[in-house]
Amino acid sequence: MINASKSNFASEKSSIAMKNALLIITVLHSIAAYAQTVAPDTISAQQLDEVVVKGKKPQVIGEDGIMVVDLPGIVSDKPVNNILEALGYLPGVTNNNGMLGLPGASNVTIILNGELTNMPLQNLYQLLYTTPIDRLKNVEIMYSAPAKYHVNGAVINVVLKTPTPLDGLQGQVRAGYNQAHYGSYGGVLAATYALKDWTFDLNYGLTRSKSWSREETWSNHLYDGKRAMIEDDMRRIGQNWSNTIFASASWKTFKLTYNGQIISDSKSRGLSSGTLGNFTNAYNMLSPVGYHNIALRYTAPFGMTVGGDYTRYSENRSQSLFKDADYLLGSENRQEINRWHVYIDQQHQLGKWQLNYGTEYQHSRDHSSQHYSALSDNRDFDDYLNEDVASFYVGTQRSFDWGLSFNLSAKGEYYHNKYQHNWNFIPQFGATYYKTPKSIFQLNLSTRRIYPSYWELHGGTSHINDYSTVIGNPELQPYIQYDAQFNYILRQKYIATLYFQYGDKATVQLPYQSPEALNLVYQTINMNYERVLGLNLYAPFGVGYIWNATATANVMNRRAKANHFHDISFDNSKWVFYGSLSNSFKFSQNCPVSLYVDFSYISPSLQGIADLSSIWKVDAGIKWQFGTNRNCEFDLKADDIFNKWSPTMTINHAGQDYQMKVRDMSRNLKLTFIWRFNGFKPKDVEIDTSRFGTGK
Numbered sequence: 001m002i003n004a005s006k007s008n009f010a011s012e013k014s015s016i017a018m019k020n021a022l023l024i025i026t027v028l029h030s031i032a033a034y035a036q037t038v039a040p041d042t043i044s045a046q047q048l049d050e051v052v053v054k055g056k057k058p059q060v061i062g063e064d065g066i067m068v069v070d071l072p073g074i075v076s077d078k079p080v081n082n083i084l085e086a087l088g089y090l091p092g093v094t095n096n097n098g099m100l101g102l103p104g105a106s107n108v109t110i111i112l113n114g115e116l117t118n119m120p121l122q123n124l125y126q127l128l129y130t131t132p133i134d135r136l137k138n139v140e141i142m143y144s145a146p147a148k149y150h151v152n153g154a155v156i157n158v159v160l161k162t163p164t165p166l167d168g169l170q171g172q173v174r175a176g177y178n179q180a181h182y183g184s185y186g187g188v189l190a191a192t193y194a195l196k197d198w199t200f201d202l203n204y205g206l207t208r209s210k211s212w213s214r215e216e217t218w219s220n221h222l223y224d225g226k227r228a229m230i231e232d233d234m235r236r237i238g239q240n241w242s243n244t245i246f247a248s249a250s251w252k253t254f255k256l257t258y259n260g261q262i263i264s265d266s267k268s269r270g271l272s273s274g275t276l277g278n279f280t281n282a283y284n285m286l287s288p289v290g291y292h293n294i295a296l297r298y299t300a301p302f303g304m305t306v307g308g309d310y311t312r313y314s315e316n317r318s319q320s321l322f323k324d325a326d327y328l329l330g331s332e333n334r335q336e337i338n339r340w341h342v343y344i345d346q347q348h349q350l351g352k353w354q355l356n357y358g359t360e361y362q363h364s365r366d367h368s369s370q371h372y373s374a375l376s377d378n379r380d381f382d383d384y385l386n387e388d389v390a391s392f393y394v395g396t397q398r399s400f401d402w403g404l405s406f407n408l409s410a411k412g413e414y415y416h417n418k419y420q421h422n423w424n425f426i427p428q429f430g431a432t433y434y435k436t437p438k439s440i441f442q443l444n445l446s447t448r449r450i451y452p453s454y455w456e457l458h459g460g461t462s463h464i465n466d467y468s469t470v471i472g473n474p475e476l477q478p479y480i481q482y483d484a485q486f487n488y489i490l491r492q493k494y495i496a497t498l499y500f501q502y503g504d505k506a507t508v509q510l511p512y513q514s515p516e517a518l519n520l521v522y523q524t525i526n527m528n529y530e531r532v533l534g535l536n537l538y539a540p541f542g543v544g545y546i547w548n549a550t551a552t553a554n555v556m557n558r559r560a561k562a563n564h565f566h567d568i569s570f571d572n573s574k575w576v577f578y579g580s581l582s583n584s585f586k587f588s589q590n591c592p593v594s595l596y597v598d599f600s601y602i603s604p605s606l607q608g609i610a611d612l613s614s615i616w617k618v619d620a621g622i623k624w625q626f627g628t629n630r631n632c633e634f635d636l637k638a639d640d641i642f643n644k645w646s647p648t649m650t651i652n653h654a655g656q657d658y659q660m661k662v663r664d665m666s667r668n669l670k671l672t673f674i675w676r677f678n679g680f681k682p683k684d685v686e687i688d689t690s691r692f693g694t695g696k
Contacts, residue, residue, distance in 0.1 A: 058492035059540065060091060062432045062440040067091075067141040067487070075133065077548065077584045077594040078623070081174065081635055081674050083136055083158060084128035090139060090156070091495050092538045092552055094578065103536035103554055104485040104499025105143060105154035107450070112158050115297065116150050123261045123291055126244040128158070130188040130205040132172045132676070137161045143485045144430045144446035147393035147409035148345055148356045152426055152448030153483060163194040163201075170678045180668035181212035186242075203246040210239040213664045219467075219520055220657035221513045227657075228518060230467055231274045238268035240285075253299040263289040272465045277323055279465040286316040286332070303349075305358075308342035321463050329376040329463065332369075337454060339364040356409075357394040363387070370460040378461050385457060387417045395428075403435035413449065419457065419474060424449050440489035447483075452476045452507065456524055468511070468520040477526050479505040497536040506530040508608035512566045513656055520658075527562035527608065545589045554578040560608050568654040570609040577603040592625045600645075609656070613648040617641075617666070633674040643667040 061068045075086045087093065087110075092103040102108045110124055111117065117124055137159045145155035163170065171191030178184045186207030193200045212235070219230045241264045248257040266289060270281035295309035313335070320330040343360035369382040395409025411426040426447045433441040452473075459472040485499040509524040534556025542548035559573035584596040598619040605612045621637035646662040 058437065060440075060489055060492050060495065061437075062434055062442055062487075062489055066430065066432070067442070067489070069139045069141060071139045072133065072136050077586055078596055078621075081133060081633065081672055082129050083131045083133060084125055086133050086136065087128070087139070087156065087158075089550075089582070090141065091550075092497060092536050092554075094554075094580075100156070102141065102143070102154050102156070103497050104483065104501065104534065106481050106483055106501045106503060106532075107448075108154045108156055109145075109151045110156045110158060111149065111151065113160055114149065114157055117259065117293075117295075119259055119291075119293060123244065123259060126205060126242070126261065127203060127246045127259060130174075130190060130203045130244060130246070131160075132174075132190050132674075134172075134676070135160050135190075135192070142430065143442075143444035143483070143487075144428045146356070146397070146407045146430070147395050147411045147426075147428055148347070148358065150343060150360055152411075152428070153446045153481065163192045163199055165194045165196060167192075167194060168678055169193045170676075172674060172676045174672060174674045176670060176672040178668055178670045181665035182210035182237075184209040184211075197252050199248075199250040201246070201248045203244075205242070205244045207242045207244075208239075209242065210237075212237055214662075216661045216663060218659045219511075219513060221518055221520075222655050222657070223513075223515065223518055230276060230518070230520075232276075232465070232467070233273050234464075235271045236268060237271070238266075240264065240266035253301075255295075255297045257295045257297075258293070260290070260292040262291075270464065276466050280322045281464060282320045282322075284318050286318055287314075290314045303347040305345040305347075306343075308340070311337070311339040311341075313337040313339075319462065321465070323466065328466070329378075330373040331376070331378075331462070332371050333460070333462075334367075334369045335455060336367045337364060352398055352400075354397045355394075356396070357392075359392045360390070362389045364454075366454040368455060368458050368460075370458070381458055381460060383458050385417060385454060387454075388415075390414045391426075403433050404431065405434070406431035415449070415451075415478065417457070420477065424480070437492050438490065440487075440492070442485075442487040442489070444485045444487075445483075448481050449478050450481055450503075450507075451478045452524065464522075467518065468522065470522045473524055476507065476524055477505055479503055479507060479526060481506070493540050495536075495538040497538075499532075499534055499536070501530075501532040503527075503530040506560075508560070508562075510565075510608050510610055511651070511658055511660075513658060515567070515655075521566075523566075525562070525565060527560055527565070530560045530608075531558070533557050545586050547583065547585055549581065549583045551582075552578070552580045558606055560606060562608070565609060568656070570653055572606050572609055572611075572653075574604065574606045574611070576605040577601075592630060594623045596621050596623075607649070609653055610649045610651045613650075615645050615647050617645040627675075631676045633672075633676075635670070635672040635674070637670040637672075639668050639670070640666040 059070050059074060069090055071086055071090060075089050078089060080086045080089070087100055094101045094103070100108060109116070110128070119127065140157035140159060142155040142157065145151045145153065149155060169191065170193070171189065174188040176186060184207065186205060188203070188205040190203045215234045217232045217234070221228045221230055243262045244260070246259045248255060263285070266285040268283045272279040272281070291313050293309055293311045295307065297305065297307035299305045315335045317333045318330065319333070321328045339362065341360070341362040343358060345356065345358035347354065347356040364387045366385040366387070368385070371380045372378045391411050391413040393409055393411035395407065397405070397407035399405035407430050409428045413424040413426055415422055415424065426449065427445070428447070429445040431443045456472045456476055457474055459474040461472070462470040464470065482502045482504070483499070485497055488496045505526040506529060507524050507526055509522055512521045512523070514521055534554060536552070536554040538550065538552050540548070540550045554577070556576050557573065558576055561571045563569045578601070580598065580600040582596070582598045584594055586594050601616040602614060604614050617640040619637070619639050620641065621635065624634045626632050643666055645666045646664045648662070649660045651658040
């Protein structure tokens with residue numbers, strides 16, 4: 001998975017002849033010193049002549065509880081062309097159908113240049129997908145992010161190169177086609193420009209997507225003392241146009257950013273056939289889905305940062321359910337969210353100690369409604385939900401000469417909506433012991449509060465067919481997640497992570513066979529807890545430039561317990577293994593063609609009361625760079641070649657007898673063409689919409 005990266009240092013021609021070995025050694029020392037003075041975060045590279053010194057650059061370094069990863073070097077031979085795909089090659093990171101995870105972290109937040117984007121996850125991913133990889137400087141992994149980042153828990157900080165006026169206008173145009181069950185296609189324009197004290201950045205992507213999925217279910221339902229077997233074969237087809245834009249303008253220490261996404265011509269169909277008959281569920285967006293966020297940030301010369309942003313999200317979706325040609329019911333779901341967020345941070349350097357403190361406030365107003373047609377006896381609602389979150393934090397960090405560095409912060413947070421209000425104490429701690437590059441030790445402790453989606457709190461109902469329904473839960477509570485990790489980094493590339501996760505009142509959404517009627521209910525509920533204890537091992541290896549590989553092995557024990565899962569209880573635990581092997585190949589050191597083959601496997605696992613079968617996949621790809629200075633590139637990727645990355649879910653406990661076989665088309669073939677102008681290189685973006693949307 002990881003390629004050993006190499007750095008080239010060069011010097012200008014010397015007009016003085018090198019007459020002896022001592023002078024040569026002196027010049028080489030000067031080369032190294034000069035290379036360190038060149039700004040490493042600018043886009044343009046310094047091209048020098050004559051002497052070339054080659055050496056391996058460390059893949060991972062650590063300080064203050066933070067891992068700094070040379071991701072551009074790791075993916076240099078991989079057929080990746082954007083930051084989102086590159087993040088899947090971070091040490092130990094798992095990529096599950098596009099969702100990134102860190103070993104030992106229950107969740108991970110992606111930020112850009114140390115700034116929280118406040119994007120929905122879907123939009124952030126789309127932004128990372130449209131950002132060229134050559135814009136990437138490095139990536140910082142923080143298992144316990146200091147409170148000054150306004151993020152609780154694990155963070156991946158994507159650090160981008162800063163354009164300079166000498167770079168001129170640089171950019172990239174990308175076009176791609178993806179063939180799964182159906183074909184999808186799209187294009188991206190990414191450009192950056194700097195002028196005196198101004199810096200401009202633009203990413204625009206247009207994508208036409210068409211999706212397909214399939215689920216087979218067998219529900220052996222116990223009702224009125226008898227078992228009834230209800231079989232169903234569900235296929236879902238969806239399509240849309242997606243426009244994503246990210247634009248920023250910076251003047252000295254002021255920065256204005258806009259990011260947005262407009263989804264149009266969005267429609268989907270659920271086709272169900274089985275014991276109860278044939279059903280068609282039609283979902284149509286009555287107007288484009290709109291997400292818009294505008295943010296302003298100012299950094300003062302005395303260590304103060306002031307910022308704020310405004311977000312608006314809107315969705316209007318209709319549902320119509322038919323049995324054969326007979327109309328059963330219909331509904332119209334609306335959601336409009338307005339959210340304001342402001343913060344003030346202050347930082348002081350007190351000798352070798354750094355002190356930081358700050359406050360933030362967020363207010364959101366959610367207007368959601370669900371209206372059913374006259375044929376339905378379901379309850380309508382038209383509701384406003386106001387939510388306020390206010391917090392204050394204080395933190396410190398320090399590095400000692402004998403090798404220890406750490407960061408420590410504590411945040412007090414107040415949460416309020418019409419259903420509940422509470423105070424939370426959120427501590428964060430990260431420490432690194434780094435005396436020599438051979439051995440680095442890190443300890444991280446983090447706490448965060450996870451909030452439910454806005455739509456679920458309204459308690460609406462959506463029908464999948466005559467048998468299955470999705471029901472909201474106004475009593476759903478936010479839950480607290482505790483994570484701890486101990487990392488050992490050997491020779492700045494081999495990593496062992498021992499971790500512990502505990503979700504107090506963690507949430508889960510799973511099917512439940514009602515004892516009162518032949519009705520299968522999907523509803524998110526709070527469990528007692530979910531706990532994970534595990535060990536993750538990561539090791540890169542290879543043979544020169546010909547073969548580079550990385551192996552990851554993760555062994556964990558998962559346990560989920562609930563005293564009140566509807567009217568039953570469960571206590572489910574299992575040992576789980578995840579393993580992956582990533583390989584890349586080159587025929588010569590400067591060969592324009594590189595190949596890769598990846599293998600991944602997950603043993604049988606669990607989700608709440610449900611057991612999940614094992615899954616595995618094989619990915620392969622090829623990258624070909626050509627043209628002047630290799631400014632053109634073709635990437636061909638085949639993901640999940642054997643279509644085995646979909647599990648079977650089984651529930652067999654306390655009278656519940658249910659099985660779902662996911663038969664999605666996870667196999668797909670991607671062809672991408674890239675043209676870079678004026679030396680530009682690729683980058684990716686991502687957006688998080690986890691709390692937005694009317695659901696299905």
